[in-house]
Amino acid sequence: MRIIRVLFLVYSLLFIAYCQAAPEEEFIYDALGKLDPFIPLIDNAAATGLREDFRPPEQVVRLPVEVMVKGVLWNGREYFAIVNDQVMKTGDLIDNKVKIKEIKSDRLILEYGKKEFTILLRKEKEG
Numbered sequence: 001m002r003i004i005r006v007l008f009l010v011y012s013l014l015f016i017a018y019c020q021a022a023p024e025e026e027f028i029y030d031a032l033g034k035l036d037p038f039i040p041l042i043d044n045a046a047a048t049g050l051r052e053d054f055r056p057p058e059q060v061v062r063l064p065v066e067v068m069v070k071g072v073l074w075n076g077r078e079y080f081a082i083v084n085d086q087v088m089k090t091g092d093l094i095d096n097k098v099k100i101k102e103i104k105s106d107r108l109i110l111e112y113g114k115k116e117f118t119i120l121l122r123k124e125k126e127g
Contacts, residue, residue: 065095069119079103
């Protein structure tokens with residue numbers, strides 16, 4: 001019986017020493033572009049009631065035609081977009097299905113049916 005107590009005491013001391021020596025792992029949450037579930041969306045101090053930095057998650061949308069935007073041009077009066085290797089303006093149809101509702105310097109707003117879709121353009125890095 002005495003051996004069991006000694007073994008129990010030795011194992012207990014070893015376990016305590018191991019727990020104290022083991023480094024604590026720091027957990028970093030990576031949202032991968034999605035909302036962090038641990039941050040509340042509501043901010044009572046904000047005018048809208050939502051956090052200022054809150055943005056709804058982006059959605060992947062499939063249009064009935066392929067839309068490849070290569071750039072936006074400005075002639076001093078209006079914007080044009082290079083879409084599927086063609087220069088297009090506001091009101092034009094892509095493959096007679098998707099209407100270009102608006103062209104801005106950083107985005108295209110498309111219309112298909114009764115829905116609007118926004119394509120945000122990235123700026124190329126200089127240098």
